[in-house]
Amino acid sequence: MVKSEKLWLKNHLCDGRYMRKIDNKMNTADYNEAVLKLLKKANGYISGENIAKKLNISRAGVWKHVEKLKKEGFSIKSSPGKGYLLLSAPDKLIPAEIKDGLATSTMGQTIYYYKETESTNLIAKKLAMEGTPDGSIVVAEEQTKGRGRLARKWISPSCKNILMSVILFPKIQPPRIFSTTMLASLAIVKGIEQTTGLKAMIKWPNDIYINWKKTAGILTEFNAQQDMVSYVVIGIGINVNFDPATYPEIKDISTSLFKELGQKVSRVNLLQSILEEMEKGYLLINQGNFSEIHSQWNRYSLVNNMPVEIRSFDTVEKGVAESVNLDGSLNLRDQQGKIKKIICGDLSLRFRR
Amino acid sequence: MVKSEKLWLKNHLCDGRYMRKIDNKMNTADYNEAVLKLLKKANGYISGENIAKKLNISRAGVWKHVEKLKKEGFSIKSSPGKGYLLLSAPDKLIPAEIKDGLATSTMGQTIYYYKETESTNLIAKKLAMEGTPDGSIVVAEEQTKGRGRLARKWISPSCKNILMSVILFPKIQPPRIFSTTMLASLAIVKGIEQTTGLKAMIKWPNDIYINWKKTAGILTEFNAQQDMVSYVVIGIGINVNFDPATYPEIKDISTSLFKELGQKVSRVNLLQSILEEMEKGYLLINQGNFSEIHSQWNRYSLVNNMPVEIRSFDTVEKGVAESVNLDGSLNLRDQQGKIKKIICGDLSLRFRR
Structure with missing residues (x-):
């Protein structure tokens, strides 16, 4: 990889960690990510030769990674003379x-x-x-x-x-x-x-x-x-x-x-x-x-100041959920007006409406 | 295994779980344990034939387990005509x-x-x-x-x-x-x-x-x-x-x-x-x-009512350790007589003598 390409990668790939991997040795997943980034960045066709040069791999290597991306659900068009075009990305969390x-x-x-x-x-x-x-x-x-x-x-x-x-x-x-x-x-x-x-x-x-x-x-x-x-x-x-x-x-x-x-x-x-x-x-x-x-x-708390029921295995407590403490416990004001600290434990909370 | 032997095992081997294993299929470690128990129980020589009969295995099998026990550090004497004698057990936590x-x-x-x-x-x-x-x-x-x-x-x-x-x-x-x-x-x-x-x-x-x-x-x-x-x-x-x-x-x-x-x-x-x-x-x-x-x-608490120093990264607190709470925190009475609750955290405690 020549110096200008390294600089390009530094500018175009997302972070330092990524850069280090390229400097050492990229694995297959890294190359897939890099090829995908180039396809997205291209905003149109990008030639296999161009990708190969930027990632310092062979054109057959580029083809291999494009095939992998297709298997993951990316729709990529290949056109002789023009190269590769990213049509759509799958809604996968890859x-x-x-x-x-x-x-x-x-x-x-x-x-x-x-x-x-x-x-x-x-x-x-x-x-x-x-x-x-x-x-x-x-x-x-x-x-x-x-x-x-x-x-x-x-x-x-x-x-x-x-x-x-x-x-x-x-x-x-x-x-x-x-x-x-x-x-x-x-x-x-x-x-x-x-x-x-x-x-x-x-x-x-x-x-x-x-x-x-x-x-x-x-x-x-x-x-x-x-x-x-x-x-x-x-x-x-x-x-x-x-x-x-x-x-x-x-x-x-x-x-x-x-x-x-x-x-x-x-x-x-x-x-x-x-x-x-x-x-x-x-x-x-x-x-x-x-x-x-x-x-x-x-x-964002839904329970604060709401009338609720706290259900445990065999008991039901009614009251108003005043607030939640930093330790995760809930301050429940019961019907006698007394505050009780509820630890979540084995219970569920229902709103009284 | 005949009924009388099962009864014998029930009386001589330690617990129900063990019994179940014998009823199903004992593995090598179980047989080692069983042979060892018989050797200990014997309080003198016990013949290979006797062990073999009790565990429903061959005499060659008995010999194999005795050899395994020897490798684990047990000293076992074999004498023709008399059988096996447990001389000493290793101080190992097997x-x-x-x-x-x-x-x-x-x-x-x-x-x-x-x-x-x-x-x-x-x-x-x-x-x-x-x-x-x-x-x-x-x-x-x-x-x-x-x-x-x-x-x-x-x-x-x-x-x-x-x-x-x-x-x-x-x-x-x-x-x-x-x-x-x-x-x-x-x-x-x-x-x-x-x-x-x-x-x-x-x-x-x-x-x-x-x-x-x-x-x-x-x-x-x-x-x-x-x-x-x-x-x-x-x-x-x-x-x-x-x-x-x-x-x-x-x-x-x-x-x-x-x-x-x-x-x-x-x-x-x-x-x-x-x-x-x-x-x-x-x-x-x-x-x-x-x-x-x-x-x-x-x-059994050594610290209760003792003058101590609580050392954290960069601070030293002196006081008397009054008691330890169920949550693991220590009540330290400081030199002004105030009680401070110390959570163990990143600190060490030394006695002042």
Whole structure:
């Protein structure tokens, strides 16, 4: 690779990490990403020779990577004499698509992509133990054992929604762990607003609602010593282009962005927005600015000042949810006017309307 | 296997789980354990024919298992016409030895044994994720990457000490996690007292001291969701037959049971006592009886009412350690008489004498 090409790559490929890989040795996935970037950048035809020269590979190599991209769902026209033309990108959450234009320095810079997996949180926990970079994400098009809180099943047909786990290594103590759930909730709400204009709200402790129906859920798991969190895995499931009406068990309580908006949403754009918002919030946490996260979260809280029922295994408590504390507990004012601190635990919250 | 033999096994082999294995299909390790039990039980010579008949295997099979036991360090004499005689058992923490006479129903009933491993906690965390039974233990004769709290190195030459991790699945919330460290500390102190008569004390948060020197350390790691602990791994390192005087970096601050007692201690007996005490304490935790664990722990607490220094990265706080709370925090009365709650975090505690 000559100096001018290196400079070109530095200007045209997204980040320093990427650059380092090219300087050392790119693997197949890297080349796929690089070829895709050139096709997008071209805004029209680009010759195989041109691509080959820019990436310092053979024209047969270019052809091989174009074929791989086609298999991933990209529609690419090849025309003798003109070269290659990118017609359309698939709505898949493949790393090359997520990274293209992603304005973060850590969040989502390392991506593990699965067409199908048991559970992204399970994979993420293993990766965390093995020491993957801070902000790595695991993305799946479909989960065979997806679970929400209280081990509830999470329904999601293939390639319709966002199913991912984010791996963080925050320097916080276990009592601060709820700040990471708050961070994720905030990023989802803001990401949805930026991408669709829809107004989403956070239902304590870890759900996202639009028009009183569930749109997204979060499952935070963490590993810690007595006094120090080692890693946090935040599992996120968002109903995007999925129609919950086709599933009787959730049709009355769930919605999706597609259903609320009346049109399909780009999962890639939404995911990028969420990752960018998460990076901002994570910075606050790492600065120890928990109160900023907390006060932002409260602005989107659906429960604050609402009459609610808290259902445990065999008891029902009624009251008004006054506010949520930074540790994740809810202040419930009961019918006698006494404030009770509710830890989320094995309970569910319903609005009294 | 005929009925009378089954009855014999039921009477002579230790527990129901074991019995089930024999009824199904015993593996090599099970047969080794069974042969060893018969050799121990014999209290003199036992013929190969006798063993073969009792275990329903061939005499060549018996010989094979005896050879395996010899390789594990058991001294077994074979005499034509008389059979086999167990002369001595190795002081190794092999499962057959630990289980022989172990009076627990869960704790230590599943054992993973390593002659050498990076870290028993690392293995234990992986096993916990894969769903090993509650109370499983990982035992190693030597660790290449043994660590204590604050990532401090844990020195332990091969086959001298106890290095193990206990895997628990308690139904507790994260703020209760310190009760599991308390449980382990109590079991170690009681186990040492029962086995050696030595009086050990607990130095907050997670060390065991004898005569003002460190004898054991505990490293509790856990995995949780916001409101529910998924698993706990309790790493335990105990200086048993090791002489810390040979290591300049720890010789002034550490001791061992051997050094305090003036004679070697059976690691197997000590480990069995600890597992039995842990089972009792774990029952209390699972009954939600945290206050019993807490009050027992306080009886052995070395810091209570002692003048101490709490050293953080760059600060030193002096005061009197009044007591330790159930959540693991320490109440420090400072020189102005004010009580300050200290979370263990990145600090160390020294006694002022």
